[in-house]
Amino acid sequence: MTDAEDHLAAVRQLLQATPLIDGHNDLPEALRRRFDLRISEVDLRQPVPGLMTDIPRLRAGGVGGQFWSVWVPASLPESEATRRAFEQLDIVHRIVAAYPETFELAATADDVERIFGAGRIASLIGLEGGSMIGSSLAVLRQFYALGVRYMTLTHWLTNRWADAATDPPQHGGLTRFGVEVVREMNRLGMLVDLSHVSPATMSAALDATESPVVFSHSGARSVTDHPRNVPDEILGRVRTNGGVVMAVFLSIFVSKEAGDYDQASDEVVDAARVARPESTEIELMEIGRSWQSEHPAPVATLAQVADHVDRLRDIAGIEHIGIGSDFDGGARLPEGLDDVSRFPDLLAELRRRGYSDADLRQVAGTNLLRILREAESVARRLQAEHGPSELTIEELDELPPNG
Numbered sequence: 001m002t003d004a005e006d007h008l009a010a011v012r013q014l015l016q017a018t019p020l021i022d023g024h025n026d027l028p029e030a031l032r033r034r035f036d037l038r039i040s041e042v043d044l045r046q047p048v049p050g051l052m053t054d055i056p057r058l059r060a061g062g063v064g065g066q067f068w069s070v071w072v073p074a075s076l077p078e079s080e081a082t083r084r085a086f087e088q089l090d091i092v093h094r095i096v097a098a099y100p101e102t103f104e105l106a107a108t109a110d111d112v113e114r115i116f117g118a119g120r121i122a123s124l125i126g127l128e129g130g131s132m133i134g135s136s137l138a139v140l141r142q143f144y145a146l147g148v149r150y151m152t153l154t155h156w157l158t159n160r161w162a163d164a165a166t167d168p169p170q171h172g173g174l175t176r177f178g179v180e181v182v183r184e185m186n187r188l189g190m191l192v193d194l195s196h197v198s199p200a201t202m203s204a205a206l207d208a209t210e211s212p213v214v215f216s217h218s219g220a221r222s223v224t225d226h227p228r229n230v231p232d233e234i235l236g237r238v239r240t241n242g243g244v245v246m247a248v249f250l251s252i253f254v255s256k257e258a259g260d261y262d263q264a265s266d267e268v269v270d271a272a273r274v275a276r277p278e279s280t281e282i283e284l285m286e287i288g289r290s291w292q293s294e295h296p297a298p299v300a301t302l303a304q305v306a307d308h309v310d311r312l313r314d315i316a317g318i319e320h321i322g323i324g325s326d327f328d329g330g331a332r333l334p335e336g337l338d339d340v341s342r343f344p345d346l347l348a349e350l351r352r353r354g355y356s357d358a359d360l361r362q363v364a365g366t367n368l369l370r371i372l373r374e375a376e377s378v379a380r381r382l383q384a385e386h387g388p389s390e391l392t393i394e395e396l397d398e399l400p401p402n403g
């Protein structure tokens with residue numbers, strides 16, 4: 001066997017006993033885009049052209065646990081966002097129910113281990129964007145009741161109570177209601193996900209949380225300077241907090257050239273919007289597409305993703321790393337990491353770089369299981385101390401009278 005085959009064989013062996021838990025997969029939205037709500041038309045036991053995820057490839061990738069993402073456009077008004085979020089949640093529940101021999105919903109770390117032990121894929125749910133709770137802690141609690149185990153505080157846009165990384169800040173991080181959201185998530189046992197939020201929001205959430213935080217799909221900012229990645233200073237705080245940063249794969253976050261290309265393409269579209277304000281969004285998209293067809297897109301490599309993992313290890317530490325692919329959530333995956341069957345290739349590359357099998361088990365899934373358990377134990381303690389929060393955004397974020 002060659003060295004590379006050796007590492008791959010060792011990794012496959014290791015994944016027999018340790019669940020690989022991926023932090024972020026957008027299959028529910030990819031299905032919605034294609035089939036709307038008629039997802040019974042798709043058979044995930046067969047490869048679906050154009051998708052990065054199906055059951056045979058999940059199996060080939062050694063996936064033992066998957067956070068399925070519930071995402072809606074951040075630009076939707078809150079009431080519409082909530083309705084659409086419940087529809088996305090329904091899609092996840094229906095996928096899991098349609099393939100009981102493959103998937104089972106997991107509500108706890110123990111569930112993940114039991115389901116993995118029975119040879120199935122533990123299905124967890126992450127809500128990607130705080131706008132979906134409609135600024136209501138009651139709605140947040142109902143999402144928890146339906147299986148949501150992390151919530152990303154924002155998506156691409158700043159919402160009423162938290163600043164995003166990719167939109168002008170309005171709150172200096174979190175508002176008072178935003179802090180209350182974090183506290184209520186701690187009380188429920190729902191992980192606070194800080195991917196997509198601004199560094200000020202990361203800091204404010206780290207100040208407020210009693211549980212370990214998660215970054216469900218982010219890289220290291222000192223490797224690739226993209227606002228979606230985590231600054232070193234925050235990585236240091238993650239070490240103290242005990243949290244986990246799950247390394248993202250998308251080219252634009254892991255390669256400077258790919259990120260710059262994306263920005264250049266956006267700038268062409270923005271310039272066209274200014275020059276011809278009468279253009280429709282479809283015409284503008286066409287302008288972007290034609291620019292892209294004339295300019296070949298740089299694609300990241302698997303080695304660049306491994307560089308991010310190295311950096312996360314150097315600054316945050318091996319106990320604080322996981323994997324958060326973002327498969328089916330964006331275009332242009334790195335060469336060699338183009339679908340869910342490729343997770344072992346990344347772990348094999350890390351092994352080649354000197355990661356021990358104990359290190360690899362942590363990166364693959366045991367770190368994530370540790371913080372899930374800690375969040376569950378903090379929740380038990382807080383629930384014994386006090387009941388659900390009855391505060392509202394109107395009470396917390398409105399200026400006091402005569403203030």
Ligand SMILES: [Zn+2]
Nearest residue numbers: 128196217329
């Ligand atoms: Zn995302």
